[in-house]
Amino acid sequence: MRWISRLIAALLALIVAGCSSVQLAYNNAPFLLQYQLDRYLDLDDEQERVLRAQLVELQQWHKSHALPLYAQTLRGWAQTLSRARTFTAQEILDKQAVLQDEALAFGQKAAQLLGPVIVTLGPTQRDRLARRFETSNREYAQEFLNAPDQGRSERRERFVKNYERWLGPLSEEQLTLLDQWLDTHPNNPALWAAERQARQQALLNLIAEAPQFETPDEASLALNDYLISLTSYQTPTIQARQQERRIALAQLSAELLNIMTDTQRKHLQDELLSYAADFESLAGTTATSRKLSSP
Template structure:
């Protein structure tokens, strides 16, 4: 989906610190390809979609990257303090990130609504096909897979994530992470069901837009849809969302509190370099 594709590229760049600038500067080409791949854009839609994509990226570079830098520098300053990290502090930090994602979702909704109302059967078919492919991959990897393979995949993914910030985990940190994974088990079937529910809502927005909904109406529905991804309105979903956030924040606090001085220094260096890259990219946008 449009917002998901944008976030994968824009925020996924943080996964490779040394390549943030290169990745961000090529995001327009990557995203244009992904949009076409997901929606099979016709000649009449391709250029308008790219124009709006360029506007979103220019706005994001100019307005949002300095805010990301502020968040990153705030996190770095906290790591200077030797006091133990608390899950509540990490949840507050995550709330700031969530707020920025909600702003991004609103901007994407406003920019792309008038493209969405021009979608036809070809765009709907391609979207459904891509959603089915993604769901099949998720089902194969997490729902139908051997329990041991799923456990390993989850642990490997989380180890990679934390080692990006801390470097090689100690045996004690790894054991703690594995115990956390085992204690929580897997909720893959529920996650797949939630994915499919949200996909049906999005396809419904596409269908309503094609049936003659105006761009402002479509933008409002998209805004509500994107906002719900970050802060679910349905009580059962919201409760599980918040419980997962709390559990992950506690795990992160535990691993950082177990960190060696060298690991904390590495995390601080990562945060500072990412903040510097965000500001440099924002400055490039201002100069262009």
């Protein structure tokens, strides 16, 4: 598991996971994240104290800065669904770029605040994380490398689940388009296994360098560089093919949206507005005048 990636996503994932109490889950996010990181690194008491304080500050920044922006953006996107319209792959890519930019802003803030923790990590903790990675990689190999047919089935299930979360049940025409896309763009578990290991090694190298950082700011810069690297790929083969694949996936999404029913369009609009309301409630405010993108 890439615990740094999990850190960036976790505050939103707690909401998306559908917890019975969104407010409770979000308010307890720093403690849940601390627990996760402790499992992988076995932090000492002082590291736990510093991490807890930094995660609380990160959450406060996220609440005041990010959540209102997310809410306003989702409301803008929902507004575009008030009538039937044609979507394009470029529009999907533009929306992805908006989300990636905000994720990078979150990552930059996380890196800034976690510098004091990074400089204290030692060889024992690095070795513990390396063993965790080895276990995770064996599980990945067993699930995806040793059972390719099962991997394809689970991949389709994930795609269907992700699209249906926003659109509701897919039509037969939409499912056919999805199956055709999956057949045309097969996954390569071996390549992704190599990418996983490259990213893991980059993180382990960062932790190994921790004693060389003279200040937390130096550690923050190194961590931010690592987080930025996650927006691309460590493995050259994947890097070369992924841009084409990203465009193809945006085209699939546009095609599915362009044949969605009125019921699906209403479902998508309601989901966007529901998440926007959740974000506003968590932030304790309504959307600010700043926009991430134009509707």
